[in-house]
Amino acid sequence: xxxxxxxxxxxxxxxxxxxxxxxxxxxxxxxxxxxxxxxxxxxxxxxxxxxxxxxxxxxxxxxxxxxxxxxxxxxxxxxxxxxxxxxxxxxxxxxxxxxxxxxxxxxxxxxxxxxxxxxxxxxxxxxxxxxxxxxxxxxxxxxxxxxxxxxxxxxxxxxxxxxxxxxxxxxxxxxxxxxxxxxxxxxxxxxxxxxxxxxxxxxxxxxxxxxxxxxxxxxxxxxxxxxxxxxxxxxxxxxxxxxxxxxxxxxxxxxxxxxxxxxxxxxxxxxxxxxxxxxxxxxxxxxxxxxxxxxxxxxxxxxxxxxxxxxxxxxxxxxxxxxxxxxxxxxxxxxxxxxxxxxxxxxxxxx
Ligand SMILES: Cc1cc2nc3c(=O)[nH]c(=O)nc-3n(C[C@H](O)[C@H](O)[C@H](O)COP(=O)(O)OP(=O)(O)OC[C@H]3O[C@@H](n4cnc5c(N)ncnc54)[C@H](O)[C@@H]3O)c2cc1C
Numbered sequence: 001x002x003x004x005x006x007x008x009x010x011x012x013x014x015x016x017x018x019x020x021x022x023x024x025x026x027x028x029x030x031x032x033x034x035x036x037x038x039x040x041x042x043x044x045x046x047x048x049x050x051x052x053x054x055x056x057x058x059x060x061x062x063x064x065x066x067x068x069x070x071x072x073x074x075x076x077x078x079x080x081x082x083x084x085x086x087x088x089x090x091x092x093x094x095x096x097x098x099x100x101x102x103x104x105x106x107x108x109x110x111x112x113x114x115x116x117x118x119x120x121x122x123x124x125x126x127x128x129x130x131x132x133x134x135x136x137x138x139x140x141x142x143x144x145x146x147x148x149x150x151x152x153x154x155x156x157x158x159x160x161x162x163x164x165x166x167x168x169x170x171x172x173x174x175x176x177x178x179x180x181x182x183x184x185x186x187x188x189x190x191x192x193x194x195x196x197x198x199x200x201x202x203x204x205x206x207x208x209x210x211x212x213x214x215x216x217x218x219x220x221x222x223x224x225x226x227x228x229x230x231x232x233x234x235x236x237x238x239x240x241x242x243x244x245x246x247x248x249x250x251x252x253x254x255x256x257x258x259x260x261x262x263x264x265x266x267x268x269x270x271x272x273x274x275x276x277x278x279x280x281x282x283x284x285x286x287x288x289x290x291x292x293x294x295x296x297x298x299x300x301x302x303x304x305x306x307x308x309x310x311x312x313x314x315x316x317x318x319x320x321x322x323x324x325x326x327x328x329x330x331x332x333x334x335x336x337x338x339x340x341x342x343x344x345x346x347x348x349x350x351x
Contacts, residue, residue: 004028006332007182007190009168012041013146013321014310015193016153017072019162021329030185031157034167038256040195041317043286045216045236045244046144047228048319049090050115056106058115059316060295065323066140072322073144080152084145090138091121093129093231093273103136115139121227128223128276137227143236144318170201179306189300189332191308196287198311203301207311207347208292211254215262216246218282221274233269242281245270258283290314297344298328308332309344 006022008015011033019029048069050062073085094100107116121135157163174181179188196211198204225237236244248262263283291312301307310328313320330336340346
């Protein structure tokens with residue numbers, strides 16, 4: 001018989017960072033993960049873009065989430081001597097004066113002060129690009145190498161002998177007077193960090209998931225970029241003339257198989273941005289755990305205090321996960337209350 005404070009199901013970015021902060025709070029954890037190479041976290045581009053959508057608004061809680069995420073990834077980098085966080089401006093490619101004026105008008109507003117600057121990169125990248133009117137640069141952006149982050153933490157959890165590589169079977173979970181039992185593991189609670197697979201978990205059927213499939217390509221091109229380029233799709237420099245290109249959004253075909261339609265869409269968008277030749281060297285797909293109101297949810301089940309969840313990271317896992325993993329670990333360690341806006345108990349099951 002083994003005893004642990006918490007069983008965490010899933011070692012995507014949610015489970016990994018929740019484990020990280022629980023351990024820092026001197027809690028013991030056992031992670032169970034089915035090692036899915038097509039998980040959202042492993043397919044993700046990892047881009048942290050502080051501005052959302054065509055309306056050019058600051059991402060929810062960006063002022064708190066950004067510095068927290070930067071510090072969290074740097075701390076992991078230092079502890080394990082791995083490069084994880086890549087600060088990189090995002091160049092928004094603009095086609096006409098209206099688009100440019102919209103960005104410039106927003107850049108002057110106090111809310112976005114420091115996030116946008118009007119340095120134009122079109123001349124610098126003209127040799128690679130189709131004609132564009134101008135560009136602006138989004139500052140305080142970055143990308144997280146989620147592959148390195150998750151593999152680094154996985155190795156650490158394996159060394160600590162706290163990671164079991166298998167599928168967690170809900171039928172083998174039983175509730176006890178003081179917590180839960182799973183096979184020979186007794187714990188005070190189980191926290192599900194299953195990404196989109198939570199939709200198959202009977203404890204969470206009531207949650208408003210709206211899964212979205214995303215596809216990304218890796219291309220090779222003779223190009224030297226010091227920014228991520230963005231124009232409906234992003235082109236993210238990975239080094240050695242490799243670039244990640246994405247993403248698609250599909251709400252009707254929910255599987256993690258790369259599709260011809262996804263590839264064709266990304267290639268046609270790429271051709272509208274790049275005038276140089278490129279070669280597709282990889283193509284991946286995964287499902288994002290997106291939700292209706294686009295807020296993460298975390299906390300304990302409305303009817304079972306020993307069962308919790310950390311999920312709903314949607315399209316912004318790399319920005320949201322550090323802050324809310326820390327917040328949830330604090331709650332589980334008795335240090336803070338949960339923010340109501342993200343408390344899963346606000347989504348009460350009807351039955
Ligand atoms: C194409 C694409 C591009 C993206 N780009 C970005 C981006 O640029 N920036 C950004 O911030 N976000 C991006 N995202 C979103 C990001 O990937 C997600 O927000 C985040 O990865 C969700 O993490 P998670 O840990 O909740 O879920 P997941 O990454 O899905 O992890 C869940 C883990 O749980 C395991 N698991 C599930 N059920 C069980 C079980 N029963 N037993 C054992 N193990 C189980 C799975 O194997 C998996 O390892 C992108 C997503 C996609 C698909």
